[in-house]
Amino acid sequence: MPQESAGLVEWCCVWPFFATSLCCKDRKKIVIVLLGLDSSGKSTLLAKLRKEKFTSVLPTCGFSCKKWKIQDFAVYVFDLGGRKGFRGIWPHYFAEAYGAIFVLDSNDKARFSEAKEELQNAVSNTYLVGKPVLVVANKQGPGSAMRFDDIKFSLRPLEAAHNLAECKCNLQEGDAALDGDFQEGLQWLLETIQLQYKELRDRVDKDSSAQRARESRQRSERRERIKLMKIHLSKAEAPCPVEDLLSELESVKEVVDYEFHQSTTSLLLPGQIVV
Ligand SMILES: Nc1nc2c(ncn2[C@@H]2O[C@H](COP(=O)(O)OP(=O)(O)OP(=O)(O)O)[C@@H](O)[C@H]2O)c(=O)[nH]1
Ligand SMILES: [Mg+2]
Structure with missing residues (x-):
């Protein structure tokens, strides 16, 4: 019985992709x-x-x-x-x-x-x-x-x-x-x-992949900056300017919001948007 339910759950997850294609x-x-x-x-x-x-x-x-x-x-x-x-x-x-x-x-x-x-x-x-x-x-x-x-x-x-x-x-x-x-x-x-x-x-294909590449690069740059900021804070040398922290948090919030939208979209458009 548990196996059957697992199958059903799996099918429900796969179904939107299957149906779309x-x-x-x-x-x-x-x-x-x-x-x-x-x-x-x-x-x-x-x-x-x-x-x-x-x-x-x-x-x-x-x-x-x-x-x-x-x-x-x-x-x-x-x-x-x-x-x-x-x-x-x-x-x-x-x-x-x-x-x-x-x-x-x-x-x-x-x-x-x-x-x-x-x-x-x-x-x-x-x-x-x-x-x-x-x-x-x-x-x-x-x-x-x-x-x-x-x-x-x-x-x-x-x-x-x-x-x-x-x-x-x-x-x-x-x-x-x-x-x-x-x-x-x-x-x-x-x-x-x-x-x-x-x-x-052709334009959509080209622009979407360029956009994905740019966003992924920006995400990793942002992660890197946050990592450095954490190290900086943990060493507690010169305090990090509050403006830097706030602007970083602002951009993180934007990315989180956007990634949330993207993950919703990727369910609906497999192949078009890669998170
Ligand atoms: N009288 C009139 N009311 C309309 C018309 N179209 C929408 N409304 C009303 O305007 C209000 C807002 O409509 P929505 O369709 O939610 O507007 P929206 O642009 O999707 O708004 P957001 O989702 O906040 O961006 C609702 O109360 C609708 O009933 C129209 O053509 N005439
Ligand atoms: Mg609306």
Whole structure:
């Protein structure tokens, strides 16, 4: 009996990997990052895209991944938490992304420039620049604070002056919580990715392995620095400056957070991300 349970446990652990490889057979695997300020409606939109029944969602803590099949694609959407404290994690996922969806909250006039700045930062990032981006003006329900045309107009300078023009970008309006239909936008994103799939895949492969190598190097350098710091402290010679300790702890915290996300991801994307 204990042996049988062990077998079941083993099978349960292996199953996600088995299922992913089985489902993804012959399908093009693509990763899309879902970005936007907190409460802009990313998770609600994701539920809508997956045609799931709308239920109220909690704020995303860090990261969540959803996978489903659309036409020839096995689509993985990385729904990244939009709270300020989580935004530093976003760029870690850009290298493996084939495209992005950026959600703007049409009701949040007060934070619109903050959202635009985050959009600009994202599309200028080395790992995202030039990739297809769907910008969604969400919460376009009755009486929304900003009209779609005004949003479109206010994104123009960003498009003209910066990298939004370099990305293949499309803007769609809708209301994720009401009857908004974002399938058209998703379809545009998938078709655009399809048109340059090989090019994007080569870039993703190259950038992801470079990123993994760099992060692993940074991790070992950090470990080395911590080791030296411990030796330094144990000898209690000249005290270590408090600023050095704090900045080291800060970077360790970031790595721990990121590694936690990565380990969650590696369960879902075997072969794509190596911890
Ligand atoms: N009126 C309206 N409310 C919406 C819409 N989309 C989302 N909401 C609501 O906005 C709130 C935040 O939605 P989420 O989907 O959790 O937002 P999020 O961008 O995922 O937020 P974080 O996970 O914190 O980054 C929820 O109460 C949703 O019900 C919309 O199109 N219209
Ligand atoms: Mg969310």
